[in-house]
Amino acid sequence: MSKKPRTLADELDGFISPFRIDGGHKFHLKSHKTKVKGGLAKEEGEAIIEQNRTRLADFQERLYAQDRWSVLVLLQGMDASGKDSAIKSIFEGVNPQGCEVTSFKQPTSKELDHDFMWRSAIALPERGRIGIFNRSYYEECLVTRVHPEILKAEKLPPRLVTKNIWRERFEDICAFERYLSRNGTVILKFFLNISKEEQRARFLDRLEEPAKNWKFSMGDITERAKWHRYQAVYQDIVRHTSTPYAPWHVVPADHKWFARVVIGSTIVAALESLDLHFPRVDAGSREEFKAVRKALESEAKGGKKGGGRKARAEARSRGAPALSRHSGARAARARNP
Numbered sequence: 205m206s207k208k209p210r211t212l213a214d215e216l217d218g219f220i221s222p223f224r225i226d227g228g229h230k231f232h233l234k235s236h237k238t239k240v241k242g243g244l245a246k247e248e249g250e251a252i253i254e255q256n257r258t259r260l261a262d263f264q265e266r267l268y269a270q271d272r273w274s275v276l277v278l279l280q281g282m283d284a285s286g287k288d289s290a291i292k293s294i295f296e297g298v299n300p301q302g303c304e305v306t307s308f309k310q311p312t313s314k315e316l317d318h319d320f321m322w323r324s325a326i327a328l329p330e331r332g333r334i335g336i337f338n339r340s341y342y343e344e345c346l347v348t349r350v351h352p353e354i355l356k357a358e359k360l361p362p363r364l365v366t367k368n369i370w371r372e373r374f375e376d377i378c379a380f381e382r383y384l385s386r387n388g389t390v391i392l393k394f395f396l397n398i399s400k401e402e403q404r405a406r407f408l409d410r411l412e413e414p415a416k417n418w419k420f421s422m423g424d425i426t427e428r429a430k431w432h433r434y435q436a437v438y439q440d441i442v443r444h445t446s447t448p449y450a451p452w453h454v455v456p457a458d459h460k461w462f463a464r465v466v467i468g469s470t471i472v473a474a475l476e477s478l479d480l481h482f483p484r485v486d487a488g489s490r491e492e493f494k495a496v497r498k499a500l501e502s503e504a505k506g507g508k509k510g511g512g513r514k515a516r517a518e519a520r521s522r523g524a525p526a527l528s529r530h531s532g533a534r535a536a537r538a539r540n541p
Contacts, residue, residue: 212259212476216469218242219252223466225442226451233439233454238399240456242465249461253293256468261297263472264334266480268302271332273478274389277471278340281396282434283424284406286460287338290396294468295336303334308343316358320344320373321380331388341380342441345373349437350430374444381450390474391450394467395438396457400431 213220219242225231241249267273279287291305306327315323321341329335348355349370381391407428410420427434446452453470457463485493 213473216473219466219469220453220473223453223455224451224470225446225454226448227446228448231439231443231446233397233435233442236397236454236456238397238402238456238458241459241462244462244465246459246461249459249465253461253464253468256465256472257294257297259472260295260468260475261299263475263480264298264302266482267334267475267478268299268332269482270480272388273480274329274331275334275471275475276329276337276384276389276391277334278337278342278391278393279396279467280339280342280346280394280438281457282398282403282431283427284403284410284419285396285398285457286463287396289460290464290467291336291338293464294471295334298334302332303336304329305336305338307338308340311358320358321376325380328384328389341377342445345370345377345441346434346437350433370440371444374441377445378447378450381445381447385449390478392470392474393450393452394470395442395452395454396463397454398457400428402458403428 222242223236244252267275279290281287295303304327308323311323321344324337324341327335327337348358355365355369385391407420407424410416442452442454453466455463455466
């Protein structure tokens, strides 16, 4: 019996499954180390990162052309955990038309006049695209829990703010993610798990390098003082919102390059599983293409103007559908499931 061909997901599994949490086991954040390197030297890791960039660019093009699935990548983590730099590194070379980054900061007055999921819902990726959330709706179970005064600003009717509010929000988020997954959105969630010592080193780096001064805020130090509270809340989030359809990946983030290996490998493996392909043009369109090709070639040889229109008329007379001026992959995929 012949062996089953080894897939890309099989090749990358060692950088994915050790960090994947799908709700099947009790989760303790302290048991997940931050300095893991997966048995790789930095040079080996950087080679994998580069390979994944090439793979991701290819899959993204197919995802866009097929126009059936969408991918939502969520990045959460403490300040200086490497979210911004991971996005920049992993998606380097990907067509900007096929992905969009949304950063969620302090809510605006308009956003506060809506439910807590509203601003995330309107930023979801369209079919065929990758959406990247730098922070996300999980902030509404994180910073609002660490800072109760922020929850008060959300204008909820007082009788709805009970001791069960966080459990209710977890339930709402899981229902929302299940709904998205049932409608063709692949959800990949990453918690960049950085140590307090490494955060300190990165803060000092930001203070010492003029080019990085802009990244530093005194608010970062205020939040650092609440480190243990944030860790406890993150643990609760992962415990209650890890599911088979929207698992968390707790990424060791003390070594930025290894975090990028894990995140990039997870995204690439997920895209491979979708069986992405370029749409196939139907037989009628192929016949019309032949007629148009003939007209264009004759034009190059000094043929009459309007040869393209004549070719289309001839194609229609043979029963082929008229060629849209928007023909190509994006038009063809509308005819191909």
